[in-house]
């Protein structure tokens with residue numbers, strides 16, 4: 001997975017007067033599973049279309065194996081695409097849908113009497129048959145060849161679309177939110193399937209999603225985008241554990257993001273209290289963003305806490321409770337297996353490795369307070385609330 005295959009070099013894209021991609025620099029290695037992740041409108045599909053050859057960047061270069069391919073049309077790139085609306089042919093059965101691309105005659109250049117001539121050639125029937133059957137096996141649809149498309153479930157149709165894109169043996173498969181139309185359960189199954197197919201066939205996948213869980217679960221590398229810019233590139237673990245700014249910290253998982261001041265290497269102050277942390281290299285008294293993940297906070301007795309707060313909402317989530325705690329008007333989300341009732345006063349402790357100090361950025365102050373989250377909870381629980389006898393509490 002070390003050889004570079006595709007590179008976007010300083011790609012800039014404008015539609016009318018709007019900047020859609022702002023100097024994107026990115027390389028993708030051979031056999032890598034790379035995901036473009038970001039909110040709606042951040043430029044994911046545009047980036048994918050530039051790689052696929054459906055769009056040309058306003059400026060900047062697209063390289064494949066070190067060769068500039070800006071002007072190479074899509075069908076001449078070693079790249080296939082699965083679009084979100086995968087448009088299978090409804091009048092053809094499963095076999096014919098997958099075989100479609102193989103039946104198109106291709107141009108072959110041959111030497112004839114000292115001259116180079118090009119001619120159209122068709123793949124032999126047997127080869128088409130073998131390749132389609134091999135693909136159907138890979139996507140777990142063996143035995144479905146004669147089925148009509150309308151007699152397939154959403155997940156099966158999705159797999160036909162993937163088989164159709166892979167049967168031509170592209171070096172790279174581009175997938176634009178391919179699981180968007182599927183329900184949660186099927187989505188999770190298909191995530192595993194896609195990962196398996198990618199590894200089994202040894203091809204490069206460039207995958208687009210706005211679902212952070214999906215990105216973390218499937219990818220070797222995640223590229224987080226916002227506003228046409230790359231915010232961070234890294235492994236799922238890097239992106240989760242070491243977010244580069246408040247946007248990434250907020251977008252990936254849940255984060256409390258609090259204003260802090262770096263007092264010294266390894267010492268950060270929040271709410272006028274000093275906390276030990278592992279971060280260093282900031283200026284003395286530099287204002288910073290402090291990211292604290294909900295699972296990194298320990299609830300302790302009020303008298304023992306580094307900070308003291310009041311519980312404003314509790315939601316049972318199965319494994320843990322989502323507990324919203326008000327500290328001096330700033331609401332945190334804490335995930336804990338300890339049940340703390342609403343209005344109780346609690347203390348918290350945070351280990352040094354549970355504190356992540358970030359440089360201030362354009363995103364500072366925009367994220368990381370759970371006030372609205374708890375209001376949502378209150379609304380939800382109000383709607384469900386039915387006064388009842390205290391039936392569950394008999395002695």
Ligand SMILES: Nc1ncnc2c1ncn2[C@@H]1O[C@H](COP(=O)(O)OP(=O)(O)OP(=O)(O)O)[C@@H](O)[C@H]1O
Pocket residue numbers: 015016020038039040041042043044045046047210
């Ligand atoms: N042909 C076009 N002309 C003008 N603006 C466009 C065009 N295509 C895309 N845009 C704009 O470019 C921005 C990025 O679009 P893009 O489709 O890349 O977003 P995305 O990240 O894929 O979003 P989503 O998650 O909603 O699919 C959007 O603001 C969109 O309106």
Ligand SMILES: [Mg+2]
Pocket residue numbers: 044045046
């Ligand atoms: Mg899109």
